[in-house]
Amino acid sequence: MTPSKFIKRVLGLVTCMVMAVAFNAAAGATCAVAIGCAPEAGAIAGNVLALAMGHAAPAGALRAGVLTEIWTGEMIKAFRTAPEALGWMQRIRSYNQYVNQDVIHFVAIGGDPAVLVDNTTYPLAITALTDADKPISLSKFSTEATPVTDDELHALSYDKMASVQERHRDALREKIAQRAIHSIAPDKQATDVPVIKTTGASDGTRKKMTFADLLTLKREFDKMGIPGNDRVLVLCSDHVNDLLETEQKFKEHYNINQTEGKVCRLYGFDIYEYDGTPYYTMSTGVKLAWGALPNATDARASVAFYAGRMMKAYGSTVFYHSEAKNDPLYHRSLVNFDQYGICLPLSETKSRAAIVSAPAGA
Template sequence: MSTLNKQVWISQIMENFYPEASFLNYAKDMTEHVENDKINLADCGFDPDVLINNTTYPIPIVQRADMPLSIELDLYETENTLVRSPEAVELAYNKLESVIYGHRMTLRAKSGQKAAHAFAPNSDTENTPILVTTGDNNGDGFKRLIPEDILKLKKKYDLLDVPYDNRYLVLDPNHVEDLILYDLKAFKDITDFKNGQPTRFAGFNILQYTKTAKYNLLAKTKLPWGAVSDANTTYGSFSFSSEEVMKADGSVKMFERIDDPELRATVVGFDKRFIALPIRNKAIGAIIAGKI
């Protein structure tokens, strides 16, 4: 056996890569714009004004100065796996799935964590509101999330004229608990993903994710990716408009060493290119946990 059928293994890696309940399903998919693992976009200079009952002609012509952007997709690499009898694995779905499973789950988890961090706003601005919870002590020294906090975020999105159908709120597990404890009957169903669609509350489609970005509570700023927490660190839920965030998949590569003489087995590993980002840093928000 000189080589493995890489296409079979790679297609298995990508199978169900975005689970039904993943917030990434609701980001704009810009994979078609990826070339050589880079995505080429344009940073729009401004939106045009709208004239009402205009009586002055000709209508002014204003040139829009778009700034070209070329973004390289992040590279995700799995650790290698030792595979006995790869020919038998390749021909049997269950065996192949058992080998691929760990690689897919690791790539999926890291991609989701990086995307959740990217979609969370960096700081509190008019276009990227960051609110602080105002509920009672949750027992760990943090203020619980209450419905009034979500309604305040709704108002921020209303002022930005974000279409209702495009609004998503991704709850941190602590905030899911807060809402259920606030009203078990009302929020148990709201925080369940049913019939392939998120449930709505206060104008938001409600989703959940376990690895949301961390914030400095005093400054209301997002901690950098991989930063170490300190006494001022808090957790939060994040929100976005589906028209204002994007994802893009790039190449998936498989590496193999066939019939290694020392290991008496075949070694396989995978690389995957992926990126997820806000498009204009607009209509993304967060509700972070206040401290008692």
């Protein structure tokens, strides 16, 4: 081995050792804080654990960042941190504490007793009020596997595993949010489930949204007796752009308050912008099924709801990986995640609405 190659090899080993110690310290400190211990003790324990278990764990597992418990814990912690773009979802009450084996058990109330006025007939009738268990299974969201080769872990100057985890987490969060707003949005117009059509000027394909449409939404919520607090409106980007183009008041509010993704508060609604709202057929005002591909006659809608009658819950987070040492052809690990979660209205009626773009010729 030439002197230059020897020096390069030594520098590489030193760099790997420093990175391994830093990773083990960071992972140990994180776990320590999670259980209420001092982070310094966790940092030391992380390196002691890696040293003690080095022969028991797969080669490089504790230093390459594929220790299942650590990555699962980090995923759970990060997944429950509210990103600004999904501030509307953070308004919904969490039912995580009621999740058992990725199922939530609700009680289906059997009804109310009859009320008699000035009754003179006895004995009184007996009416049984039978309640029932209503289990709801959480949906399972799975990411496709990502390959991470030993060469990448050896040569890269950044934490590849942390980067992979972050991208899987963000992809899961976005898909769960899209499914959540799709579940909240009404399927179509029904009693106490309004689907409002826009009434603005035509852009050649659809009618634009106006403040008059927001006022119609407010009237509908008032008529349904929905409490004035915790009314949330999630605007699609088309409707945001319509209001920015035509309504000076909205333009003045936009970008002033971006706390947790909130655009402003108007007409009693806390207004958020999100480009993952569901598509509706413009002519019929009917929501497309989950996963259906839109066409030229469909457009994204805005969704309104009363946060007090919505629920969300996250269940198990499962980290999967196969070791590179078991892949003689490619020398790569495969990594992916399962995340269980759900978001639904607690009441089908008097809790939500949609604003759908009307077709240009309507």
